[in-house]
Amino acid sequence: MDNQVPPRKVPNFCSIRYGIALLLLLCNVIIMSQRVCMSLTMITMVNSTEPHGLSNTSTKEPQENIKNPVYNWSTEIQGIMLSSIFYGILISQIPAGYLSGIYSLKKMVGSALFLSSLFTLLIPLAAEFGEALVIICRVIQGLFQGIALTTQQVVWIKWAPPLEQVRLTSLSLSGLLLGPCVVLLITGFICDSLGWPMVFYIFGACGCALSLLWFVLFYEDPKDHPCISKSEKEYITSALTQQNGLLSSLPHLFAWIFAILAGHMSDVFLSRNILSLLTIRKLFTLLGLLLPALFSLCLLYLSSSFHGTMIFLILANATGSFCMGGILINVLDIAPRYYGFLKGFTNVIGLTGGLVASTVTGVILSQDQDSPWLKIFFMMVANNVISLIFYLIFAKAEIQDWAKETQNTYL
Structure with a gap:
C-alpha cells in the first residue's frame, strides 16, 4: 500500500x-x-x-x-x-x-x-x-x-x-x-x-x-x-x-488582447483619416478570417513540436479577434436602427453554424480513421476564404436606404 x-x-x-x-x-x-x-x-x-x-x-x-x-x-x-x-x-x-x-x-x-x-x-x-x-x-x-x-x-x-x-x-x-x-x-x-x-x-x-x-x-x-x-x-x-487548464486558457487570453488592439487600431485609422471606413472594415475582416486560415495550415504542416503546435493553435484562435474591427461591428455602420435585431439574427446563424460544424466534425472523426483532422481543418480554411471573398465583394459601410429613419411631415 x-x-x-x-x-x-x-x-x-x-x-x-x-x-x-x-x-x-x-x-x-x-x-x-x-x-x-x-x-x-x-x-x-x-x-x-x-x-x-x-x-x-x-x-x-x-x-x-x-x-x-x-x-x-x-x-x-x-x-x-x-x-x-x-x-x-x-x-x-x-x-x-x-x-x-x-x-x-x-x-x-x-x-x-x-x-x-x-x-x-x-x-x-x-x-x-x-x-x-x-x-x-x-x-x-x-x-x-x-x-x-x-x-x-x-x-x-x-x-x-x-x-x-x-x-x-x-x-x-x-x-x-x-x-x-x-x-x-x-x-x-x-x-x-x-x-x-x-x-x-x-x-x-x-x-x-x-x-x-x-x-x-x-x-x-x-x-x-x-x-x-x-x-x-x-x-x-x-x-x-x-497543466491542460492553463494551456486551454491561453487562446482565449490572446484573443482578448487581439480584440483590444483591433478596436483601438480601427478607431485610430478612422479618427486620423488614414483609411476610409469601408477599407477599415474590409482590412480587419481580412485579417480576422485569413490569418486563422493561414495559421491552421501552419498547424498542419509546420508544427513539429509541442510548443510549435501550441503557438499555431493559439494564433489560429486569437487572430480571429481582428474581426472585432471588421465584420462584427459592420452591422452598426449599415443599419444602426435595426442593430439589436440584426445582431440577434446573425447570432442565431452563427450558433447554427457551430452546431452543424460540431456534428460534421463528429461524423468525420467516426468514419475517417486515416486523416480526419486534415479534412476538418481544410473545411475550416475553405469556409473562411469563401466567406472573406463574399464579404470583400459585397461589403458596405454606409447606412442603407432600407435602414434610414423616415420623418413624416404633416401639413
Missing part, C-alpha cells in the same frame, strides 16, 4: 512563484509608466503660446530650458507621438507569440524590458533632434513592450499550479493597472522639481535595473531554480501534470 503523502502546498508569502509574479507586476508597472508618461509630460514639452509646427527648436528662455526644453510641435504631431507606441505593440504580437516557443523566455522578457527602457532614456535626446526621432523611439518602445507583454504569459506554463493560475496571472497583470496610477502620482512632481526629461530618465533607469534583476532571479523551469525549496518544487511539478 502506497503511503506517500502528497506535496505540501507552500505558503504564498515565501514562495518563488509568487516572487516571479511580483517581478512581472513590477515589469508591467514600468512598461505602463514608460507608455503613459508622455501623455503628461507633453503638457510641459510643448509651448502652447507659440505658433505650432514651425520648427523643432525650443523657445529662448535659457534658465527654464535647462531642465524643461519646450518645442513647437503641432497638435497633429503630438497625437502621432502619443499613439505611435501602439503601432509597435501591434507589429510585435504575432512574432512574439511565435518566438516565445523557440527562444528563452528569460532572455526575451528581460531583453524586451531593457530595450524598452533604453529607448525611454533616449527620448529627451531624440526630442532635441526632431519629432521624427521621438516617433521612431516610441514605435520601437512599443515593439519591445509588445514582446514583453506577450511572452511573459508563457512563464506560467511551467510556474503556475492549476489552482493558482488565475491568482498568479492576475497578480502579475495588475501592474498594467497600477502603472498609470504611479505615473499620475509622481510625474507632475518630477516635472516641476527636476524637469520633464527626468521623468524619462527615472522610468528608463528603473526599467534597466529591473531587467538586470530579472536576469539574475528568474529561471524558466522550477527544477532549475537554485533557491526553490524541495516542497515547492514538488508541489508545482506534481500539480502541472494537470
Whole structure:
C-alpha cells in the first residue's frame, strides 16, 4: 500500500512563484509608466503660446530650458507621438507569440524590458533632434513592450499550479493597472522639481535595473531554480501534470488582447483619416478570417513540436479577434436602427453554424480513421476564404436606404 503523502502546498508569502509574479507586476508597472508618461509630460514639452509646427527648436528662455526644453510641435504631431507606441505593440504580437516557443523566455522578457527602457532614456535626446526621432523611439518602445507583454504569459506554463493560475496571472497583470496610477502620482512632481526629461530618465533607469534583476532571479523551469525549496518544487511539478487548464486558457487570453488592439487600431485609422471606413472594415475582416486560415495550415504542416503546435493553435484562435474591427461591428455602420435585431439574427446563424460544424466534425472523426483532422481543418480554411471573398465583394459601410429613419411631415 502506497503511503506517500502528497506535496505540501507552500505558503504564498515565501514562495518563488509568487516572487516571479511580483517581478512581472513590477515589469508591467514600468512598461505602463514608460507608455503613459508622455501623455503628461507633453503638457510641459510643448509651448502652447507659440505658433505650432514651425520648427523643432525650443523657445529662448535659457534658465527654464535647462531642465524643461519646450518645442513647437503641432497638435497633429503630438497625437502621432502619443499613439505611435501602439503601432509597435501591434507589429510585435504575432512574432512574439511565435518566438516565445523557440527562444528563452528569460532572455526575451528581460531583453524586451531593457530595450524598452533604453529607448525611454533616449527620448529627451531624440526630442532635441526632431519629432521624427521621438516617433521612431516610441514605435520601437512599443515593439519591445509588445514582446514583453506577450511572452511573459508563457512563464506560467511551467510556474503556475492549476489552482493558482488565475491568482498568479492576475497578480502579475495588475501592474498594467497600477502603472498609470504611479505615473499620475509622481510625474507632475518630477516635472516641476527636476524637469520633464527626468521623468524619462527615472522610468528608463528603473526599467534597466529591473531587467538586470530579472536576469539574475528568474529561471524558466522550477527544477532549475537554485533557491526553490524541495516542497515547492514538488508541489508545482506534481500539480502541472494537470497543466491542460492553463494551456486551454491561453487562446482565449490572446484573443482578448487581439480584440483590444483591433478596436483601438480601427478607431485610430478612422479618427486620423488614414483609411476610409469601408477599407477599415474590409482590412480587419481580412485579417480576422485569413490569418486563422493561414495559421491552421501552419498547424498542419509546420508544427513539429509541442510548443510549435501550441503557438499555431493559439494564433489560429486569437487572430480571429481582428474581426472585432471588421465584420462584427459592420452591422452598426449599415443599419444602426435595426442593430439589436440584426445582431440577434446573425447570432442565431452563427450558433447554427457551430452546431452543424460540431456534428460534421463528429461524423468525420467516426468514419475517417486515416486523416480526419486534415479534412476538418481544410473545411475550416475553405469556409473562411469563401466567406472573406463574399464579404470583400459585397461589403458596405454606409447606412442603407432600407435602414434610414423616415420623418413624416404633416401639413
